[in-house]
Each structure stands twice: as structure tokens, then as C-alpha cells.
Amino acid sequence: MEQVLYSECLQPFEGQLTNPALRETIDQMKAFVAVPTLTLLNWSDSEIAVPLVLEVALPPLGNVDGVDIREKEPVVVVFSTSGYPRIAPKVFTDRLDFPDSVSPHMFLRNDGRPPGFCLVRGGLSAANEWYSNKRISDVLIRVSNWLRDAACGELALNGDSFDPLRLTSYEGTVTYDYDQLAKIVRQSSSLYLNGNFARLQFELKNTKDSFNRTLIQVVPLDKLEAEQAHEAEEGRKSKDDPTRKVLCRGLLIWSESDTPIDRYNVELPKDWDTFKNEFCGQHLIDAEALEQELCRPQSGFYVYVPIIVAIKRPKTVFGFSDAIEFINFELEQKEDPDYPDRMDPGAPLSYSSHVQPLTPAKAAAISGFNYMQEKETLIAGAGALGSKIALHLIKCGARLLIADDDWLLPHNLVRHGLNAAYTFHYKAKAMAREAIRLFPNETVRVTPFAAKADILLQKDLGEVCSRILDFTASGSFQNELIKADIGEGIEVARGYLSDTGQLGILLVEGAGRNPRIDDLQAQLYHHAIQDTQVSAWLRRESELNSKTDLVTVGVGCHSDTTVLSDDIISVHAGIMSGLVKSASQAPPSKEGMVYLNQVSQEPFFQSATARHTFLPVDVMASQNPSDWEIRFSSGIVDLLKAQMRQASPNETGGVLIGCANFKTKTIHVTGLVDAPPDSKADRCCFFRGKEGLAQTVQHITEATGGQIGYIGEWHSHPKGPDAMSGTDTETVTRFKKTYQQEVTPLPVFLLIVTPRAVLPFVF
Incomplete structure (x- = not known):
């Protein structure tokens, strides 16, 4: 019985083909099927149909399950007369008795027409993209291969799964x-x-x-x-x-x-x-x-x-x-x-x-990074930087506790992660609502805390949090975070912007909060002595803050006079988010990390990230009842002991350099200056000289933008005692009188090194 072809009911195309690409393609089809002419038929007001017969390489032992695929299969190729080649051709079987009920990768029948072949996973839009660098011969070969695979029972790409129906013409x-x-x-x-x-x-x-x-x-x-x-x-x-x-x-x-x-x-x-x-x-x-x-x-x-x-x-x-x-x-x-x-x-x-x-699990799968953890991550500060990083983490499945007591104001929208719908809402609450919009079927993904973040530090965070991320750009909150007893199981990082927003800084504490964020900051400043780029940044900050000796803690966006573009904020947020996510998957590190992301406009817009690693510090309490804590950069205590042994039986000493924080009562010792050449020492005394000392300290202070400088004195007692001598007490009294005359007085810090102990005293 002669097969019935759908194309037999179509009317001939009697118009003119004005599309040169389509005319050329039809000539290529003639060559491919080796026929002198092809019939053009009307498919719709804007489409033509070209029926032809394709040869199919059937399996030599017969078709699988007896599926009715033939050596010569009639098909209809449909072209958009005006949209081709931007719109890829569609191919339909021309047989009304084609075995479509056993063939996956076929589109539904529509308006009585035969089903079309699904040649590219992803539907018609994916087919348009695929065809953008293909020829009509590639399409016809693909259809022939489709028919061969159907005859062999190999259309399914994954034999362990079932291919669903290919649905088109949806109404919603x-x-x-x-x-x-x-x-x-x-x-x-x-x-x-x-x-x-x-x-x-x-x-x-x-x-x-x-x-x-x-x-x-x-x-x-x-x-x-x-x-x-x-x-x-x-x-x-x-x-x-x-x-x-x-x-x-x-x-x-x-x-x-x-x-x-x-x-x-x-x-x-x-x-x-x-x-x-x-x-x-x-x-x-x-x-x-x-x-x-x-x-x-x-x-x-x-x-x-x-x-x-x-x-x-x-x-x-x-x-x-x-x-x-x-x-x-x-x-x-x-x-x-x-x-x-x-x-x-x-x-x-x-x-x-x-x-x-969208679910958190789906978001994690799409983003290629699973940030889904049992406990929440506390994000302190939902400003321009914090909001963007928070959204990055939310879209990886993170559960967040966001603390911020500020409103979203109109000028914030230039750089903030949220849109105008949240204007005059608390930022923390708005972030929680945005998470609900992303995951409407989920339980709470973001817990808002519309109050000062330091209040949370007074709670037992270990029960609910695994990580604290500080994006407040607040020196006050940094001090509270430094002093907070949050336990060793919580990881801490702090991110902020400096250098008028061109430099993004991320401090990641080591395991057990050692080195701590203030240790990392102090050691980064000390690193400027040998790193010209870090030094140049600190010098610029010193010039911008010439009325104070403090580096700007962070560039905030509270004021509408702050000039900082959204794309720069976004670059920093993307880098910091990626670093935070990587750290969340890595085992706890004994080292602390400082990441510097520099954005520059010349010779073109670009960014570069550098990493500096710092070892845990040695922590000591002041021997006298002053509540001060002294934190020595790695290797300094060993160096002090080595110099004592080398000079023994005589005493020796020198100058300690670093910085002090009166709010947290912390002294960071980041380096030493050896005893000047005019120093004098014997078995009982050490008299520190002055030759070249002022110039050396001045060089350090200038290189670090005023952040690192003279912080105290040290000397050894190679034969004891493990205490201050009478001469030491007199020296402290003299220094206290001198320091009290300074605009910003330093604490009097004296360090005594003996064979049995390292003894810090702070007055």
C-alpha cells in the first residue's frame, strides 16, 4: 500500500524567494540529495516547506523492536522566508504513519501536522544557536543520524533514564x-x-x-x-x-x-x-x-x-x-x-x-558551589559591599543571619544589592524579604537583625553560627569583634574597602582566631616596609587623613557625597564572595590570610588580587596588673631569645616596633630594631644608644603611612632576675613623664627577656 505523505496536502509556493541565503541553501539541498529540482510548498504565511527523501543506514540485523524506520525516509524541511538563516530550519517527518509513539526526541503533533524531529536538546532557541555556524547539509545529516539511532534504539543519550515528551506551543x-x-x-x-x-x-x-x-x-x-x-x-x-x-x-x-x-x-x-x-x-x-x-x-x-x-x-x-x-x-x-x-x-x-x-539546593547546583551548612553565617553590615556579598552567598544556598540597623536610602541604590522597592526599609529586613522572593517555598533562609551587630556578639553565637563576616566598615565593631569571646569553633573574616574604594581588603583569621583580624591588619601594615605597593597605598591614606595618624578603616557609602561606582563595588564583592566560599570548603588553616584586590582604571579597567599569609602570633599578658595583651608576630620571640644568647653573659636589647590599640588594650609587636652601635652593655646593665635610631624608626613610620612605629623597649637579663630591676623602674618612670607630653601618648611598654621567660610590662 502506498504510504500517505503529509506534503501531498500542501499547496505549491508561487511567490518569489527574495532571501538570497535561502535561495543558496535550496541549491545546496539539491546537491546533497542529488536531484535537479526540489518542490517548494506553502507551510504558512511566512514559511515554505521543501519535501525530500533521506537515506538511512539501518542496522544490518534489523530494527530494534521492529520499529518502522525505513532506508528511505521522506521528510519536510521548513524555512522562514524572512527569518532564515537567523531562524534555523525545522524538520518534520512527511509520513502520516511514522512510528512517533515509540520515538523520543519528537515534538508534539500540532494542527494535524506530523511531529517534528528534536535535533538539539533545549528546543527551538537552542536549535537557532546551534545552526548559527552550521550548513543545511549538517541539518540533513543530523536528521539521517536521528533516524538511524531510532532504528537502533539509541536515541536516548542516557540509557538509564527516560526521555520526556518534547512539548511546544505552551499557553503559559x-x-x-x-x-x-x-x-x-x-x-x-x-x-x-x-x-x-x-x-x-x-x-x-x-x-x-x-x-x-x-x-x-x-x-x-x-x-x-x-x-x-x-x-x-x-x-x-x-x-x-x-x-x-x-x-x-x-x-x-x-x-x-x-x-x-x-x-x-x-x-x-x-x-x-x-x-x-x-x-x-x-x-x-x-x-x-x-x-x-x-x-x-x-x-x-x-x-x-x-x-x-x-x-x-x-x-x-x-x-x-x-x-x-x-x-x-x-x-x-x-x-x-x-x-x-x-x-x-x-x-x-x-x-x-x-x-x-528555585530552591537553595537548586541554586547551589546551578552556581556550582554548595554553601548549604547546618549553621548560619553572620554577616555584619548590609551596605553596598555586604549586601552584594550576602546575595552571592544566598544564591549558593547559604543560611544567613544579617545584622544592620540602617535604612536603605535613595542614594544607597546607586551601589546597593537591593532595588528601589526596599527604599526606607531596614536593610537587614529587606535582605530577608529578598531571600523569600528567591526561595518562596522555603523556610527562613535569612534571619534579619535590625540593630547594632555588636549586640549579637554578647550572645552564644556558637549555637547558631559557624562563621562571622564583618562588612561594617566600622572601627568600633572591629574592636568589639576583637574582644568578643565567641569561641574557637567560629571562623572570622573581615572585608572592607580603602584607597578611595580602589582597594578591597579581606582578612581571614587562622584556626582558633590566631592570627586574629587585628594581628593580620598590623602585619599587613608592617609588610609595607618591604612591599612598595602596600607602602604606596598606606602613604596615600596618610595624605588623605593628614589630621590623624589612623588609616581609614573602610570607605562607607552612608553619605551621598561618597564617589564610588557600582561596578567597582561589584568587582570587590565578587572577589570577596569567591574567597569566602573557597575558605568555607577548605580545612581550617593555621595561617591567617590577607587578600588585596586592586582595581585600576589605567590603561583600562582591570583588577588584580594578591594574597599574603601570616603565621599565628605569640600571645602574652602584661606582668603588671594593667589588662594589656601583647601579641608578637611569628618569629619575634625566638629572635629575642637568640639575641640574648648571642650577647650573653652581657645584657643586650633594642627597640620594639608595632602599634597599639587603646580600646582593646592590645600591643602588636611586628618587628625589632637592633641596638644602635653606640649602645653599651655589661653583665649588669644595658644602655640603649641613639645613633641612627631616629632615622630608622622614621623610615619605618613613613613606609607604613604612620601605622607602624616605635612601640617599646626590650633588654635581656641573661643571669636574671625574672623581674624588673631598680634601674628598669627608674626608666619606666622617666618614660611615663616624657610620653604624657605627647599629643597621642603611648603606653610605656618594657619587655625583659631571661633564659626562663619573656616578661612584658605595660604602664
């Missing part, structure tokens, strides 16, 4: 969590006992560009009245109320049989009769009870009813976690006028595309 989208509905089907969690359907509540989200229904909840039988009350409450709200939700009811139906369906139905029903009696029947689904529920008085269904059909497949559906494929219909409800308890057989159906809601 429906959003739900696949795993949630699959669990309902597997557990047969029906609305009624021994039933095969569940009742769903959706929120209708319409815009000028899209039509969406998002699943809000699965409604059990004892919650039907509450569901109706909720819908009524939302319906009473003004249409101008931004909190108003348009709610509707839908259904999920499945087969009570566990028999899997392995055949494809590429012609979905367009009316209720076909849906109930053919489609559901083919998939072993009894839709009788579903129809009764739809027609039940006071059932509360609106005119348009989403109906999700679960089809049990023999293998796990590709891209999902279970062997269930969902087809999403929308019924335009009409009761049969002759039978009030029945649906009108002609009630129309359309179908929608499934959209998986």
Missing part, C-alpha cells in the same frame, strides 16, 4: 516542585480515601509578558474550608494592594496501577472527551472520580482549572529524581447542559510548561 507556565508532587503520587496521598487525585492551590501570576500559576500548597480534605477562607480573604483585598494574591484551585491525578507506560503520545488532547476517554485510558488513569470532583456543587473551582497528570515511566525521567513524568493541562470548565454532574465533552484543554521553583 506552571511552577511546582517536582519532588513534592512525585512523593504524593508514590504515596497515593489522595484527597479522598482510596482515590487517585489530590487537590492543589495555586497563585496566579500574570504579567504583560507571561502567564504563570505557582503551586502554593497541597490541600488535604480537612483544610478545604480554610483554603476557601484564604481565597475569600485575598479576594476582598483591593486590586491595588501589593500583598493581594489571586488564588485558584487545581488537581493532580495519577494511575492507581504501578504498570509503567513506555510509549509516547505526541498528540495531546484538545478537549475533555479526548482527555478522559483516550489520553487517560492510554495511561491507565481512571478520570471518573476527577470529573465528579470538578462538577461537585460548592467545589469552588473557577473557569480555568490546572490539571497535572502523572504518568509512570519505566525509568527515571531525564533531569529528575523519579520515574514519573508530569503533563500540565489547563481545562476551561464547562458543564454538560444535559448532564449537570458531567463535564461538557467539548470543554477545551491547553497545556503549560513546567517550571521548577
Whole structure:
């Protein structure tokens, strides 16, 4: 019997091909199939169809499962007359009896036309992109290979999974969590006992560009009245109320049989009769009870009813976690006028595309980085820098506790991670709301704390937090964080901007908070003595802050006079976020890290990141009751002992350099200056000289922008005692009188080194 071709019902194309690329392509097709002419037919007002026959290399032992693929297969190639080659050609089988029910990778039949071949995973837009650097011969070869693979049973890319239907011509989208509905089907969690359907509540989200229904909840039988009350409450709200939700009811139906369906139905029903009696029947689904529920008085269904059909497949559906494929219909409800308890057989159906809601796990998978942890990460400061970093982490699945007591003001929007909808809201609360918008079906991902972050440091953070990230640009909060007893199990990092925003600095503490953020900052400043780039930065900061000897802790954006562009903030935020994420996956490090990200405008916009590592410091308490703590950079204590041994039996000494923080009562010793050549020493005394000392200290102070300088004196007692001598006491008294005359007086810091101890004294 002669096969029936769909192209036989098409009318000849009698127009003129004005598209030169299309004319050239048709000539290439003639050469490919070795025919002198090709017939051009009308496919639509803007498309032409070209029927031709392709040769297929069938398996020598016969087609798998006897599938009816032939050595010569007629196909129809469809071109857009004006959009080609930007719009890729589509290829359809020309056989009306083509075995589409056993062939994955075929689009649905539409308007009585045969199904099309899915040649590129991702649909028509992906096909356009694929064709951008291909020729028509590549398309025809791909179709021929598709047919060969179908004959060999090798169309599925992954033999362990089931390829779902290729759906096109959607009339909207429906959003739900696949795993949630699959669990309902597997557990047969029906609305009624021994039933095969569940009742769903959706929120209708319409815009000028899209039509969406998002699943809000699965409604059990004892919650039907509450569901109706909720819908009524939302319906009473003004249409101008931004909190108003348009709610509707839908259904999920499945087969009570566990028999899997392995055949494809590429012609979905367009009316209720076909849906109930053919489609559901083919998939072993009894839709009788579903129809009764739809027609039940006071059932509360609106005119348009989403109906999700679960089809049990023999293998796990590709891209999902279970062997269930969902087809999403929308019924335009009409009761049969002759039978009030029945649906009108002609009630129309359309179908929608499934959209998986964004979950933290999905966000982590998409971003390629899993930041999902049991405990929260505390982010102190949700300003321009902190908000952007927080959003990066949220989109990796992080659970955050965000502390900020400031509002989002209009000028903040130039650099902030949030948009204008949150103006005059507390930043912390706005960040929490943004997380809810990202993950509407999740429990709380962001806990807001709209108060001073240092209040949280007084709580037992170890119970809820695994990490503290400080982006406050606040010296006051830094001091509180330094002094806070947060326990050794919490990791701490601090990020801020300096150098008018061109330099991003991230300090990452070592294990057990040693080295601490203030240790890292002091050692970074000391590093300027040998690093010209760090020195140049500190010198610039010193010039900008000529009235004080403090480096700007951080560039804040509280004022609308701060000149700093959003792209620079974004670069720093992206770098710091990446570093924080990397640190979260690495084992605890004994070393502390300082990352410097420099943005420059010349010769073009660019950034470069450098890393400096610092070893744990030696920590000692003052011997006298002054509450001061002294923190020695790694190696300094060993160097002091070595110099004592080398000079023994005589005493020796020198000058200590570093910095002091009166708020935290901390002295950081970052280096030594050896005894000047005019110093004198014997077995009982050491008299530190002055030759060249002032110049050496001045060089250090200038190189570090005034951040590192003279901080104290040290000398040895090689024969003891392990205490201050009378001469030491007199020296301290003399120094105290001298220091009190300074504008910013230093503490009097004296260090005594003996064979048995290193003894710091602070007055």
C-alpha cells in the first residue's frame, strides 16, 4: 500500500524567494540529495516547506523492536522566508504513519501536522544557536543520524533514564516542585480515601509578558474550608494592594496501577472527551472520580482549572529524581447542559510548561558551589559591599543571619544589592524579604537583625553560627569583634574597602582566631616596609587623613557625597564572595590570610588580587596588673631569645616596633630594631644608644603611612632576675613623664627577656 505523505496536502509556493541565503541553501539541498529540482510548498504565511527523501543506514540485523524506520525516509524541511538563516530550519517527518509513539526526541503533533524531529536538546532557541555556524547539509545529516539511532534504539543519550515528551506551543507556565508532587503520587496521598487525585492551590501570576500559576500548597480534605477562607480573604483585598494574591484551585491525578507506560503520545488532547476517554485510558488513569470532583456543587473551582497528570515511566525521567513524568493541562470548565454532574465533552484543554521553583539546593547546583551548612553565617553590615556579598552567598544556598540597623536610602541604590522597592526599609529586613522572593517555598533562609551587630556578639553565637563576616566598615565593631569571646569553633573574616574604594581588603583569621583580624591588619601594615605597593597605598591614606595618624578603616557609602561606582563595588564583592566560599570548603588553616584586590582604571579597567599569609602570633599578658595583651608576630620571640644568647653573659636589647590599640588594650609587636652601635652593655646593665635610631624608626613610620612605629623597649637579663630591676623602674618612670607630653601618648611598654621567660610590662 502506498504510504500517505503529509506534503501531498500542501499547496505549491508561487511567490518569489527574495532571501538570497535561502535561495543558496535550496541549491545546496539539491546537491546533497542529488536531484535537479526540489518542490517548494506553502507551510504558512511566512514559511515554505521543501519535501525530500533521506537515506538511512539501518542496522544490518534489523530494527530494534521492529520499529518502522525505513532506508528511505521522506521528510519536510521548513524555512522562514524572512527569518532564515537567523531562524534555523525545522524538520518534520512527511509520513502520516511514522512510528512517533515509540520515538523520543519528537515534538508534539500540532494542527494535524506530523511531529517534528528534536535535533538539539533545549528546543527551538537552542536549535537557532546551534545552526548559527552550521550548513543545511549538517541539518540533513543530523536528521539521517536521528533516524538511524531510532532504528537502533539509541536515541536516548542516557540509557538509564527516560526521555520526556518534547512539548511546544505552551499557553503559559506552571511552577511546582517536582519532588513534592512525585512523593504524593508514590504515596497515593489522595484527597479522598482510596482515590487517585489530590487537590492543589495555586497563585496566579500574570504579567504583560507571561502567564504563570505557582503551586502554593497541597490541600488535604480537612483544610478545604480554610483554603476557601484564604481565597475569600485575598479576594476582598483591593486590586491595588501589593500583598493581594489571586488564588485558584487545581488537581493532580495519577494511575492507581504501578504498570509503567513506555510509549509516547505526541498528540495531546484538545478537549475533555479526548482527555478522559483516550489520553487517560492510554495511561491507565481512571478520570471518573476527577470529573465528579470538578462538577461537585460548592467545589469552588473557577473557569480555568490546572490539571497535572502523572504518568509512570519505566525509568527515571531525564533531569529528575523519579520515574514519573508530569503533563500540565489547563481545562476551561464547562458543564454538560444535559448532564449537570458531567463535564461538557467539548470543554477545551491547553497545556503549560513546567517550571521548577528555585530552591537553595537548586541554586547551589546551578552556581556550582554548595554553601548549604547546618549553621548560619553572620554577616555584619548590609551596605553596598555586604549586601552584594550576602546575595552571592544566598544564591549558593547559604543560611544567613544579617545584622544592620540602617535604612536603605535613595542614594544607597546607586551601589546597593537591593532595588528601589526596599527604599526606607531596614536593610537587614529587606535582605530577608529578598531571600523569600528567591526561595518562596522555603523556610527562613535569612534571619534579619535590625540593630547594632555588636549586640549579637554578647550572645552564644556558637549555637547558631559557624562563621562571622564583618562588612561594617566600622572601627568600633572591629574592636568589639576583637574582644568578643565567641569561641574557637567560629571562623572570622573581615572585608572592607580603602584607597578611595580602589582597594578591597579581606582578612581571614587562622584556626582558633590566631592570627586574629587585628594581628593580620598590623602585619599587613608592617609588610609595607618591604612591599612598595602596600607602602604606596598606606602613604596615600596618610595624605588623605593628614589630621590623624589612623588609616581609614573602610570607605562607607552612608553619605551621598561618597564617589564610588557600582561596578567597582561589584568587582570587590565578587572577589570577596569567591574567597569566602573557597575558605568555607577548605580545612581550617593555621595561617591567617590577607587578600588585596586592586582595581585600576589605567590603561583600562582591570583588577588584580594578591594574597599574603601570616603565621599565628605569640600571645602574652602584661606582668603588671594593667589588662594589656601583647601579641608578637611569628618569629619575634625566638629572635629575642637568640639575641640574648648571642650577647650573653652581657645584657643586650633594642627597640620594639608595632602599634597599639587603646580600646582593646592590645600591643602588636611586628618587628625589632637592633641596638644602635653606640649602645653599651655589661653583665649588669644595658644602655640603649641613639645613633641612627631616629632615622630608622622614621623610615619605618613613613613606609607604613604612620601605622607602624616605635612601640617599646626590650633588654635581656641573661643571669636574671625574672623581674624588673631598680634601674628598669627608674626608666619606666622617666618614660611615663616624657610620653604624657605627647599629643597621642603611648603606653610605656618594657619587655625583659631571661633564659626562663619573656616578661612584658605595660604602664
